Amino acid sequence: MDLISIQNVTKKYKTGVTAIHDLNLSIKKGEFVFVIGPTGCGKSTLIKMLYREEKPTSGKIHVGGIDVAKLKNNKVYKLRRQIGVVFQNFRLLEKSTVYENVAFALEIFGAPKDEIHQKVIKVLELVGLKNRIKSFPNQLSGGEQQRVAIARAIVNGPKLLICDEPTGNLDEDTSEEIMEVLKEINKLGTTIIMVTHDRKIVERMKKRVILLDAGRIVKDYEPGTYKNASY
Ligand code: ADP
Ligand code: MG
Numbered sequence: 001m002d003l004i005s006i007q008n009v010t011k012k013y014k015t016g017v018t019a020i021h022d023l024n025l026s027i028k029k030g031e032f033v034f035v036i037g038p039t040g041c042g043k044s045t046l047i048k049m050l051y052r053e054e055k056p057t058s059g060k061i062h063v064g065g066i067d068v069a070k071l072k073n074n075k076v077y078k079l080r081r082q083i084g085v086v087f088q089n090f091r092l093l094e095k096s097t098v099y100e101n102v103a104f105a106l107e108i109f110g111a112p113k114d115e116i117h118q119k120v121i122k123v124l125e126l127v128g129l130k131n132r133i134k135s136f137p138n139q140l141s142g143g144e145q146q147r148v149a150i151a152r153a154i155v156n157g158p159k160l161l162i163c164d165e166p167t168g169n170l171d172e173d174t175s176e177e178i179m180e181v182l183k184e185i186n187k188l189g190t191t192i193i194m195v196t197h198d199r200k201i202v203e204r205m206k207k208r209v210i211l212l213d214a215g216r217i218v219k220d221y222e223p224g225t226y227k228n229a230s231y
Helices: 043-050 073-080 098-107 113-126 142-154 172-187 199-205
Strands: 002-012 018-028 032-036 058-063 083-087 160-164 191-195 208-213 216-221
Touching: 002 043, 002 191, 018 043, 018 191, 018 216, 032 043, 032 172, 032 199, 043 058, 043 160, 043 191, 083 142, 098 113, 098 142, 113 142, 113 172, 142 160, 142 172, 160 172, 172 191, 172 199
Parallel strands: 032 191, 032 208, 083 160, 160 191
Antiparallel strands: 002 018, 002 058, 208 216
């Protein structure tokens, strides 16, 4: 079953730039997919359309059975409940503890306190931060902050985890740790789409790789077939 279906999608910004050209892509439940390509080729635009940060100019997008482009603004929360998003710059609440940062993602959906507690502890255990629940973001390393961001993104049990350059601010060893966490999350059943510039990571992971150039898919590599050549 396809979790994501993108059909003939074009995205033209108001400035006149066409970031995505007549693009078709299907992603199945449980896949781990990298999206790579040179700066400005449309990677972020493509994933922003999946969580309705941007709307396509034309074409169809379905995520988990939801017609994303047609979704009314007051129904976007239904889509967002199914998707976790992680960014390069972590985007944590600086004045809140690790625990609070993660719990917040559940509080906005009005979950009961003891249910929130159980889920937060479980997910912090999964990312290896159970002993840091009372720390504040500025007391953590970059890798730890990104693990908090990942915990926050998955605590609600989304079908899809979208990561836009999650290792962009991290050194090589820390990036590897983050990839191990993402692998584990994927093993537990969450579909993952990750945008990255790090072609070493992409080669090592041996997953499906979508190569974009100028808003088009120029290559769709089967798992294990991507070699760290030039783009
Ligand atoms: P990537 O993530 O691959 O670097 P983007 O999706 O951010 O690429 O950008 C693709 C193209 O769309 C670029 O030419 C960029 O300048 C343009 N673009 C991105 N966001 C906007 C926006 N909000 N308004 C206008 N143009 C944009
Ligand atoms: Mg980008």
